[in-house]
Amino acid sequence: MTRPADIYIRFLRLAEALSGLPSLPSLDPLEERILTFIALASREDRSLSVRDVMRADDxxxxxxxxxxxxxxxxxxWLTLDDTEDARRKNVVLTQAALKHFDRLSACLVEATKKA
Structure with missing residues (x-):
C-alpha cells in the first residue's frame, strides 16, 4: 500500500531531476519562496509591484x-512591466518561469500515477 508521503517523496525526486535540465539558473530557497509568492498572486489575478513584494515581511x-x-x-525568472505610474513597476513571471511551473506540475501528475 502506498502512503501519501510516498507520493510526495516521488514528486520531490522528480522535481529534483529538473534541476539537471538546461534551463534558467537555479534559485536559492528564498528566491523559490519569492517565485511561489508571485505565482500565487498571479494565479489570483493580483498584480504585484516591486513595493508589494518588498512589503512581504514574512x-x-x-x-x-x-x-x-x-x-x-x-x-x-522575472520581468518588470511598466504601469500608468512611471515610478511603479509590476513584477511578472517570464515564460521560462511559467514553463518551470508546468514541469513541476507534470512531476506531480507523474508521482500520483505510480500510486
Missing part, C-alpha cells in the same frame, strides 16, 4: 527582497 527584509528580485530578473 519572506524577508525589504532590502533582501529587493536584492533577490534584481537577482531573479538577471537570471531570467
Amino acid at each position: 519572506i524577508g527584509s525589504p532590502a533582501t527582497l529587493h536584492a533577490r528580485l534584481k537577482s531573479m530578473r538577471e537570471k531570467g
Whole structure:
C-alpha cells in the first residue's frame, strides 16, 4: 500500500531531476519562496509591484527582497512591466518561469500515477 508521503517523496525526486535540465539558473530557497509568492498572486489575478513584494515581511527584509528580485530578473525568472505610474513597476513571471511551473506540475501528475 502506498502512503501519501510516498507520493510526495516521488514528486520531490522528480522535481529534483529538473534541476539537471538546461534551463534558467537555479534559485536559492528564498528566491523559490519569492517565485511561489508571485505565482500565487498571479494565479489570483493580483498584480504585484516591486513595493508589494518588498512589503512581504514574512519572506524577508525589504532590502533582501529587493536584492533577490534584481537577482531573479538577471537570471531570467522575472520581468518588470511598466504601469500608468512611471515610478511603479509590476513584477511578472517570464515564460521560462511559467514553463518551470508546468514541469513541476507534470512531476506531480507523474508521482500520483505510480500510486
